[in-house]
Amino acid sequence: MEIPSVVGAGLAVIGAGIGIGMIGGKAMEAIARQPEAYGKIQTAMLIAAALIEGIGFAAIFAG
Amino acid sequence: MEKLVNDFSFGLFFWQIILFVLLLLLLRKFAWKPILNAVNDREEGIKDALAAAENAKKEMQNVTADSEKLLKEARAEREALLKEAREIKDKMISDSKEQAKVEGDKMIKQAQAAIESEKKAAVADIKNQVAELSVDIAEKIIKEQLSNKDKQLKLVDDMLGDIKLN
Amino acid sequence: MRKPFLLKFLLAAILLFGNSSFANEKEVEKGKDKKTEIKEFIEHHLQDSHYFNFYGTTDEHGKVHHVGLPLPVILWDNGLKVFSSSKFHHGEEVAEVDGNHYVLYHSKIYKTDAEGTISYDGEHHPTNVRPLDFSITKSVVMMIVTGLLLLWLFSSLAKSYAKNNSIPTGMGRFFEPIVLYIRDDIAIANIGEKKYKRYMPFLLTVFFFIWFLNMFGLTPLGVNVTGNIAVTTALALLVFIITNLTGTKDYWKHVFDPLGDGMPWYGKIIIYIILVPIEILGLFIKPFALLIRLYANMTAGHVVLMSLVGLIFIFKSWVGGPLSFGLSFAISLIEVLVALLQAYIFTMLAALYFGFASEEHDPGHEFDDDAELAH
Numbered sequence: 001m002e003i004p005s006v007v008g009a010g011l012a013v014i015g016a017g018i019g020i021g022m023i024g025g026k027a028m029e030a031i032a033r034q035p036e037a038y039g040k041i042q043t044a045m046l047i048a049a050a051l052i053e054g055i056g057f058a059a060i061f062a063g
Numbered sequence: 064m065e066k067l068v069n070d071f072s073f074g075l076f077f078w079q080i081i082l083f084v085l086l087l088l089l090l091r092k093f094a095w096k097p098i099l100n101a102v103n104d105r106e107e108g109i110k111d112a113l114a115a116a117e118n119a120k121k122e123m124q125n126v127t128a129d130s131e132k133l134l135k136e137a138r139a140e141r142e143a144l145l146k147e148a149r150e151i152k153d154k155m156i157s158d159s160k161e162q163a164k165v166e167g168d169k170m171i172k173q174a175q176a177a178i179e180s181e182k183k184a185a186v187a188d189i190k191n192q193v194a195e196l197s198v199d200i201a202e203k204i205i206k207e208q209l210s211n212k213d214k215q216l217k218l219v220d221d222m223l224g225d226i227k228l229n
Numbered sequence: 230m231r232k233p234f235l236l237k238f239l240l241a242a243i244l245l246f247g248n249s250s251f252a253n254e255k256e257v258e259k260g261k262d263k264k265t266e267i268k269e270f271i272e273h274h275l276q277d278s279h280y281f282n283f284y285g286t287t288d289e290h291g292k293v294h295h296v297g298l299p300l301p302v303i304l305w306d307n308g309l310k311v312f313s314s315s316k317f318h319h320g321e322e323v324a325e326v327d328g329n330h331y332v333l334y335h336s337k338i339y340k341t342d343a344e345g346t347i348s349y350d351g352e353h354h355p356t357n358v359r360p361l362d363f364s365i366t367k368s369v370v371m372m373i374v375t376g377l378l379l380l381w382l383f384s385s386l387a388k389s390y391a392k393n394n395s396i397p398t399g400m401g402r403f404f405e406p407i408v409l410y411i412r413d414d415i416a417i418a419n420i421g422e423k424k425y426k427r428y429m430p431f432l433l434t435v436f437f438f439i440w441f442l443n444m445f446g447l448t449p450l451g452v453n454v455t456g457n458i459a460v461t462t463a464l465a466l467l468v469f470i471i472t473n474l475t476g477t478k479d480y481w482k483h484v485f486d487p488l489g490d491g492m493p494w495y496g497k498i499i500i501y502i503i504l505v506p507i508e509i510l511g512l513f514i515k516p517f518a519l520l521i522r523l524y525a526n527m528t529a530g531h532v533v534l535m536s537l538v539g540l541i542f543i544f545k546s547w548v549g550g551p552l553s554f555g556l557s558f559a560i561s562l563i564e565v566l567v568a569l570l571q572a573y574i575f576t577m578l579a580a581l582y583f584g585f586a587s588e589e590h591d592p593g594h595e596f597d598d599d600a601e602l603a604h
Contacts, residue, residue: 039414043414043418043577046570046573046577047574047578047581050522050574050577050578053522053526054522057521057522057525057526058518058521060525061067067458067524069354070276070459071458071459071462072366072459073361073362073459074303074363074364074369075277075366075369075457075460076459076460076462076463078363078365078369078372079369079459079460079463079464080463080467082369082372082373082376083372083434083438083463083464083467084467086379086434086438087430087434089380090379090380090383090384090430090433090434091430091434093380093383093384094379094380094383094387095383095429095430095433095434096387096430097387097390097391098383098386098405099412099429101387101391102390102395102405102408102409104395108395
């Protein structure tokens with residue numbers, strides 16, 4: 001049986017989602033630990049999330 | 064992916080590049096440069112103003128310190144002047160006292176000398192008068208005593224007797 | 230002050246979407262299944278259009294009257310062809326220019342014959358010739374409008390600075406912190422104090438351009454400019470060009486000689502066979518990710534929003550309507566955030582790439598190297 005490519009895209013999106021979730025969670029922990037570094041952590045978090053998101057979108061369009 | 068390539072419209076891409084570069088150039092010239100410069104100038108201005116305020120504060124402190132110093136100096140000077148004046152006064156008083164004393168002494172001395180010389184003169188005068196008086200008295204006595212021969216002889220005898228005693 | 234206005238604005242946006250466009254579409258294609266109908270409408274919306282449609286009305290004969298502006302069509306087909314898009318009558322008629330016939334099919338112009346026949350391949354894609362289309366489409370109009378708006382807004386802001394002794398007034402109080410944020414937290418943080426000035430105009434322009442277009446996409450006009458792959462490609466291409474044109478010696482050294490002097494040349498060859506192609510590929514992947522991210526985010530936002538609005542017409546009940554309204558309202562609010570966030574991320578990553586390109590080892594360090602060479 002052939003697995004449709006959409007399934008692969010979905011799996012990739014799940015991966016990206018978990019990744020972004022982990023980044024967000026870790027960023028929260030980091031902010032809780034060092035509230036004074038809030039700005040820097042947020043920026044780094046957004047960049048990392050954006051990069052992972054890019055992979056997710058690439059998978060969607062490939063799928 | 065195929066859908067993406069299919070959706071790609073070259074005309075839109077072309078217009079986007081043209082319009083965006085045009086917008087970029089126009090905004091750079093008419094908006095971003097003036098805005099960034101103005102913001103920069105303002106920040107510099109604030110920085111300068113803060114520095115100036117700091118300077119002014121320092122200067123103010125300097126001025127206060129200076130004036131305090133001046134005040135202190137003036138006070139010291141006044142003190143010194145007063146002290147000097149007091150010294151001068153004291154000196155003047157003591158000087159005049161001394162002078163007065165010297166003068167007084169001198170005057171006393173002069174007076175004493177005058178008194179002395181007067182006294183001497185008076186004594187000499189008295190002596191002279193006494194001598195004259197004595198001579199006169201002696202003359203008179205002698206005249207009287209030598210009026211007769213006896214008496215003259217007696218006197219001579221007395222005299223001679225005195226001499227013998229001497 | 231700003232918030233209630235924004236809410237009202239969004240409310241109006243959602244209501245207008247629902248009232249005008251969907252209603253008409255529904256009347257026209259009665260026979261079709263609702264789901265496919267909505268899907269087609271969303272697809273149509275996501276595409277660029279040769280006609281600036283405000284709204285449409287249906288008269289008693291079931292005929293649709295579109296109210297909007299026909300836009301100029303500019304084609305390159307063995308010579309420049311310029312005509313008004315009103316000739317297509319919204320894809321219902323064949324336009325004839327200088328003996329050539331063109332037809333509008335799914336918002337794209339194809340060359341055809343007098344009857345407007347379109348031949349399809351196996352996957353139902355037209356095989357007709359597509360002339361190069363330089364038309365002033367809806368997206369181009371929106372870009373021009375946004376450009377003029379930005380130009381007016383920020384040049385008047387600049388003038389007010391000159392007038393008011395560098396103190397922002399009115400709109401300036403809203404936009405100045407954003408400009409300063411881009412300068413301090415995006416440009417200076419990623420590029421560095423020394424070189425950021427060169428990139429500032431591009432970063433500011435790209436940020437406001439994307440942000441404004443994203444926001445326009447949420448208005449009832451519903452123009453999906455930044456959700457168009459050609460637009461994001463153009464922006465990413467500019468980032469790519471600027472990055473590589475301003476690349477320093479150290480940047481190129483990092484690409485072609487990433488290990489530097491840390492390894493003898495015969496050791497490097499084996500590694501570089503793999504490493505250098507990856508680095509070179511990275512040069513292209515970076516802007517590609519940039520263009521895909523913006524395109525996909527904006528498209529996804531529009532699809533979700535319109536699907537939720539479309540639920541009203543599928544449920545057609547007292548439960549479905551408010552539910553759909555609530556959901557699309559919430560998503561609209563998120564989309565406002567996304568509009569800003571995507572502009573921010575695009576600018577941020579562009580600044581990051583510029584930072585890579587303009588990085589230089591500190592001169593003191595180089596001096597040490599030179600001294601070592603001299604020995």
